[in-house]
Amino acid sequence: MQDKVEERSLVNVLNRLRKDGFKTDFKVTEGGALTTMDEKASFTPEQVRITDFYRFEGETNPDDMSILYVLETESGIKGTISNSYGPYADEKVDNFLKQVEDLGKNLDKKDC
Numbered sequence: 001m002q003d004k005v006e007e008r009s010l011v012n013v014l015n016r017l018r019k020d021g022f023k024t025d026f027k028v029t030e031g032g033a034l035t036t037m038d039e040k041a042s043f044t045p046e047q048v049r050i051t052d053f054y055r056f057e058g059e060t061n062p063d064d065m066s067i068l069y070v071l072e073t074e075s076g077i078k079g080t081i082s083n084s085y086g087p088y089a090d091e092k093v094d095n096f097l098k099q100v101e102d103l104g105k106n107l108d109k110k111d112c
Contacts, residue, residue, distance in 0.1 A: 010082075013054050013068060017080060022070055024079025028092040036077070045099035047074045050106040069097060 025037045034043040052070035065085040072078045083093040100106060 008054070008056070010054075010056050010066070010068065014080065017070060022078045022080055024077050026071060026079050026081040028081070028090070028096045030092070032092060032096060034071070034073075034081070034096055036079075041073075041075070041077060043073050043075075045096060045103055045105070048072070048100050048105065050097065050100055051078075052107055 026034050027037060029035050029039075029042070034045075034048055035041065049072050050069055051072050054068045054070075055065070056068070057065045066082055067085065068080055068082045070078075070080055081093060081097075083090050083097075097106075
């Protein structure tokens with residue numbers, strides 16, 4: 001049985017997700033669209049679904065809190081995007097994901 005701390009580290013979760021096909025790293029552009037890191041594909045909130053998410057907290061500093069979103073696009077591209085909490089959060093990422101949630105395209109995950 002794996003140690004829970006090891007299982008819940010960002011690196012281990014990302015490695016498991018990559019094995020499950022979530023290989024693309026996403027970002028949000030200045031214009032507010034979700035795009036692949038190489039910007040070869042761009043998506044609106046209507047074209048994206050949040051399939052899962054994971055919250056992480058730094059062991060020694062609560063300011064190290066972050067969240068990893070697991071996303072799938074209508075075109076089948078699967079990947080992740082992360083963001084911080086509080087004053088370090090990227091407002092563009094927050095706004096985009098809020099729009100996805102407002103469309104009801106998010107997973108209601110109670111076990112965070």
